[in-house]
Structures are given as C-alpha cells and as structure tokens.
Amino acid sequence: MRQMNEYFRTPYIGIWLFWRPALIINSPEIARRVLVKDSGSFRNRLVGSGDSDPIGSLNLFTINDPEWTNLRRRLTSTFTAAKLRVLQDYVRSKSKELVQRIQREQKSRIPLKSLFVDYTTDVIGTSAFGVACNATLTGKDPLRSVAEGFMTYSPVRGLGTCCVFFFPELVNIFRFKFFPNSATDYFRKIFKAAAAQREVSGTVGESKDLLDALLKLRKETVENNEGYSEDTILAQAAIFLFGGFDTSGSLLAFITYELAFHLDIQEKVYEEIIEAKRLHGCEDFTPEQLAEMTYFNCVIKEVLRKHTSMGWLDRVAKIDYQIDDKLTIKAGTPVYINSMGMHYNPDYFNDPGKFDPDRFLPENEKDIKPYTFMPFGEGPRTCIGQRFALMTVRYAIAYMMLNYKVQPFPNTPKPEDVIIEKRGMFYSPGEPICVEFVPRIS
Structure with a gap:
C-alpha cells in the first residue's frame, strides 16, 4: 500500500x-x-485500425485529425438532450421489459452482466441500426450474438486488440481488425436494409433515432460533395454499439451489486424514486426527471468512480x-x-x-x-454518448428499484472482492455476479 x-x-x-x-x-x-x-497539442489517440478495416478505422473513437474534428462537430448535435428525448419512450419500454424478465427469472440466479447487456444491446443496437431487438425479454437475438462476439476472447483476437490500442503500425502488417469479420458483415447487411426501408418510406431526416441522424448526415454530405462513404456512416453506428453495450451493461451490474450490499443506500434511492413518482403523478419518468434525482445520481457517480469502464x-x-x-x-x-x-x-x-x-x-x-x-473523459474528445448512456442506465435502475429490492446471496463476494475480467477491453466483472431480487409490495 x-x-x-x-x-x-x-x-x-x-x-x-x-x-x-x-x-x-x-x-x-x-x-x-x-x-x-492544450488539447490542440494532444488531439489524436494512439489507437487505430488498418486500411483493410474501414469500419474499425473510420469511427469516431479511432479516427484522427483532421477528419475527427469535422466528424465530431457534425455528430455532436445528434446527442443533445432535445434529440435524445425522442428515444425516451423506447428506452422506457425496454426498461419495463427488463422488469418483466426479472419477474420471470427471479427464482434463479441471473448473472447481472448478461441480464443488463441484453438490455443495453437492445437499446443501443436498435437506436443505432433501426432493427427490432428482443434480447431484453428473451436473452437471445442475432444482434446480441454479434455483440457478444466483440468481447469473446481468443489469443489472436487479444493480440489484435493489443496492437490496435498500443501498436497500430502493426495492424496493417498482420491485417488485424477492430471488429470481427462476422460483425462487420452483419452490420453492413442490417444497416443497408434499414437505410433502404427508410429511403422508400421517405422518413430520412425525421428525428426518430440515431440511425436517422446518421442517414441524414450521409445525405447532407453527398449533397455538399463532402464524400462521406457508406463505411464512414456505418462505422459510427458500429462504434455506438461497441462503445456502449458492454460498458453500460457492466455499470448497471456494478450499481445493482453495490446496492445489494448497502441496503441503507438502496432504501434512500428507492425513497427518492417513490417521491418523484408521487410528485409527478406517475412512474413514466422523463429523462430530465431522472437526471434531477439528487441521491439517485450520486450513487451512479460513485459507482462510476469505483468501477469506471x-x-x-x-x-x-x-x-x-x-x-x-x-x-x-x-x-x-x-x-x-x-x-x-x-x-x-x-x-x-x-x-x-x-x-x-x-x-x-x-x-x-x-x-x-x-x-x-x-469517467467519461474530459475536453474535446470526451465521450459523445455520455447523455445517452446515462439515460439508458437511469431508466433501468429506476424501474428495477420501483419493483424489486436487491440483496446478496449468502457466501457471495463483496463488491471489492469481485474478480475483474483480465482479458477484456473494458473494466467489467470477470465472474458471474448475482443478487436476489425480492419483489416490493405496492
């Protein structure tokens, strides 16, 4: 020490x-x-993918200046509070499905990360790719399987990821890729199908979700002869999913686990949510109402401090x-x-x-x-999806707390003793962590 x-x-x-x-x-x-x-002197990241991997090399996380500045400027407006508000009904409905899933499986030990990653994959994947996902209720979905492949370790995948983050000049030599080929192929297929459907329906440009914003961006750049390729647009949808589904799922798992071991804190969170429900007359909270719950958000921040992704x-x-x-x-x-x-x-x-x-x-x-x-970085390259991630997490915790009290099973490790994944890209549980869901009596 x-x-x-x-x-x-x-x-x-x-x-x-x-x-x-x-x-x-x-x-x-x-x-x-x-x-x-002095961020102008530190604009770029070392992380990068190769020429053989356009989806991995053209996204906002890996791309560098001058392309990064222009792309970030155009995408920032997509994540304003007003733009994200159009997604609130969908996120709220998925949070309620999460409660249904817990109700159905509460008598078994549900691995928290798997449960919450099912939910975050639905929320982020559907918003980014415009396809219906049903992993929250069923635990299975084609997009969920693809997302799971992101985090599946193999020696070759591990070496490739290490090169992408620390030795990008080797990526082209060995033709490593940021995303697995299977994921890239699937992304292309569903993105093209969703884009074609919206083109036919004439809905491109309407503020429906992140996919619509990306399609609008592509349309504008074509009209202005800026030459954003389909791969560039698709790369942003892919990184929104990749950067959010696992990190937000792990955050939700750690929040739930910490609350299970700190029942006094959990009760304060519950009382605050109940008071907000009474004040607003219903439990269909808006993102602004969730953001205004003081202690509720203190808990989220403290988990972000202890378990930053x-x-x-x-x-x-x-x-x-x-x-x-x-x-x-x-x-x-x-x-x-x-x-x-x-x-x-x-x-x-x-x-x-x-x-x-x-x-x-x-x-x-x-x-x-x-x-x-x-927890989300600072400066010009701060996480562009911060608002979306927090909205996704707040809705899930609010509806879970309204319906269930969580408590630890006997002989389970304390939060500080949980094994952390050593081969993953992000900080996440390296062992199944579970809690007992006890229905609250209305």
Whole structure:
C-alpha cells in the first residue's frame, strides 16, 4: 500500500511500450493541460485500425485529425438532450421489459452482466441500426450474438486488440481488425436494409433515432460533395454499439451489486424514486426527471468512480511538449491519463475503497478537485454518448428499484472482492455476479 501511495503521488511516470516511450500522468493539473487547456497539442489517440478495416478505422473513437474534428462537430448535435428525448419512450419500454424478465427469472440466479447487456444491446443496437431487438425479454437475438462476439476472447483476437490500442503500425502488417469479420458483415447487411426501408418510406431526416441522424448526415454530405462513404456512416453506428453495450451493461451490474450490499443506500434511492413518482403523478419518468434525482445520481457517480469502464485516457503529443522544467516529451509520444488511479487516490477521495455516494452530494461535490473524476473523459474528445448512456442506465435502475429490492446471496463476494475480467477491453466483472431480487409490495 505504501508503494501504491507513492505511485499515486508521483505526477508522472515514464514507461516503455516495448520500443516506444510513453508517459503515465497522475496529476490532475497536467491532465487538465493535456485534455483541455492544450488539447490542440494532444488531439489524436494512439489507437487505430488498418486500411483493410474501414469500419474499425473510420469511427469516431479511432479516427484522427483532421477528419475527427469535422466528424465530431457534425455528430455532436445528434446527442443533445432535445434529440435524445425522442428515444425516451423506447428506452422506457425496454426498461419495463427488463422488469418483466426479472419477474420471470427471479427464482434463479441471473448473472447481472448478461441480464443488463441484453438490455443495453437492445437499446443501443436498435437506436443505432433501426432493427427490432428482443434480447431484453428473451436473452437471445442475432444482434446480441454479434455483440457478444466483440468481447469473446481468443489469443489472436487479444493480440489484435493489443496492437490496435498500443501498436497500430502493426495492424496493417498482420491485417488485424477492430471488429470481427462476422460483425462487420452483419452490420453492413442490417444497416443497408434499414437505410433502404427508410429511403422508400421517405422518413430520412425525421428525428426518430440515431440511425436517422446518421442517414441524414450521409445525405447532407453527398449533397455538399463532402464524400462521406457508406463505411464512414456505418462505422459510427458500429462504434455506438461497441462503445456502449458492454460498458453500460457492466455499470448497471456494478450499481445493482453495490446496492445489494448497502441496503441503507438502496432504501434512500428507492425513497427518492417513490417521491418523484408521487410528485409527478406517475412512474413514466422523463429523462430530465431522472437526471434531477439528487441521491439517485450520486450513487451512479460513485459507482462510476469505483468501477469506471476504462482506466485511462490516451492521447498522443502532436508537437514536442514541455511538461515541466525536468521533462519535455517528444512529438508522437503516447500519454496516458491515469483516471482510475486518481479515482482511488486517497489525496482526492478519502477512504477510496469505501462505497460512499455522499461524496457527490452538491455540498460535497464542489470540494472534489477538478480532473480527478473523469469517467467519461474530459475536453474535446470526451465521450459523445455520455447523455445517452446515462439515460439508458437511469431508466433501468429506476424501474428495477420501483419493483424489486436487491440483496446478496449468502457466501457471495463483496463488491471489492469481485474478480475483474483480465482479458477484456473494458473494466467489467470477470465472474458471474448475482443478487436476489425480492419483489416490493405496492
């Protein structure tokens, strides 16, 4: 622990990625410079896919400047609160299906991540690709199977992912791909079918879902001779699914598991939801109403602090950049902001291993040091889907809490003792975690 604390308190540490020097940053002040103040000098990521993988290389997560700036600017309007509001009825209906699924299977031990990934795949996949999905109720769906393939480990897949994130210059040599071929083929098939259907019906341009926004973007770029290919548009739908279904599903699993072990906190969340239901006259909450529930959102933030889906934020220095009087990093050097490390630094969060949503109460949150809590990143490259992800998570937790109390099964590991997946791309449970769902009496 002493060595760990010393590591936390070191502003930066140099490492070698085999032949490539890189820098890990533990300082929130330096993180602010890299992510925000001097973000123009750190615009790009090291992560990248190859020429043989257009879907993997053209999406907003992997693409670099100057293409990234133009694409991000065009897509940002898709994720405004007003645009996402059109999806609320669909997300709400899927949350109610989630409750039905729990009701049907409550007597068995339901692995939480699988349960919630079924739900997030439906919500994100249908919004991005415009196809009906039924995994929330049944646990099975063609798109769910494809999404599952994203996270299925094999030695070749693991090596390919490692190269995509840390050695992108090797990707073309070995023809690794960000997405499996089976996923790419399926995406093309359903995307073309959905696009053709909307073209025929004349509904392109109407604000229905994310797919419609992407089709509208393609239409506008064709009219303006900007030349966005179908692969570029399809790549955005694919990354919305890939970047959200597993991370949001894992977040929901960790929220549920933490609440099961902290019944006093769970009861406060439930009381707040019940009060909101009484105040608004029904349980068909709007996204704004869910966002206004103070303690409910403190719990989500605390789980994001303890179980953030990606432990680092990567950037690449565009120019030689002086960190301080002792260090100037060369252009092309990868820089990794150690966000997970700062989330667990006792200098920033007292007793960081403790689950304590009170940290994020308004009177306490103002004292949190800026750039020490970054579950969605910061600066121009912050997660574009943050609002959508939070809406998806809030609806699921609200309806689950309204209908069920959750409590741990005997002899199950505490949240801090859960094995974490060591071969996955994101921070997620590495073992099945389950809770007992106890119906609430109305």
